[in-house]
Amino acid sequence: MKSNSGKRLICILWCLGLFLLRPPLAAAFSDILVNVEVIKATRNSTEIDPQLQDLVKELAPVLNYSGFSLLKKIEIRLVQKGKGDVILSSGRVLELEFLGFEDKQARLLVRIVEKGEQTFRTTLLMVDKGSVLIGGPPHHDGVLLLRIGAGFVP
């Protein structure tokens, strides 16, 4: 019947409208862009690197340090199963390995190796544009603080 074809037409138009208005689907990602900020936190100074103002404000309630300086800022693009290194200080290296995506998260293996020996290891589930802080290793008159962020790359 002609009225049936009219119904069909309206249904098709609605479906088309919904399809056009749908939220964008999650893009398929293949790599991650890891940002590593190597920061020295100390109690012997009150100088704060302007680039770290937001971090200092965030950490103030939980850490008792007054001086924060940015020692290094590195960006590494990692493919799945890819590895990257960041030298933290003489004889101390931060090793990163991107293990792969799982659901909406990227699994990242982070290791600190000192003079060839692994002293710290963690597996992180990173969300897109998320970050994690790692701190504590002694460094001169203070401690090292690492801000590790990840961005997903299609």
Add this chain to the structure above:
Amino acid sequence: MEKTCESLGPRLSAYLDGELAEEERRKVKKHLETCQACRELVHELEETGTILKSALSSASESEVDLTGVWEEIEERTHFGPSLWQRMKKLVGKPVVWLPATVATAAVALLLFILPILKVQVPIELSRVESVYSRTGRVMVLQTPESGRPLIWILPEAGKGGSS
């Protein structure tokens, strides 16, 4: 259509069947001479009658198969409502509007209303799946403001620390 058409229109079928009184038949006939719309309607009625008669005459006495007859009538005479009328009838039915309204409301909620209201959708955060330290002393916490994970490696017991 003129007013005369409205009053005479319903009688056209009776006119064709010869069921009208003489005076009324003359009125209709006179009107048909001047009215193109009613002449077309009469023609359509005649067509319909022809198709029906043909369908009935080809059927056996015990069984009348009218399958497809109406479609044929519609096709040949364009007797059905106009497209505009059909659309009006269609959109007036709740069976079409209800799912359409629900779907539109859902899409509008997702696209426009939720962002405006800033509904507390759980924010996904990065997580610590596992952790190991040679010192054997690690603290994992979240920063109060953003909930960002913070792993703090503590010195070995007895060695003291600076945090």
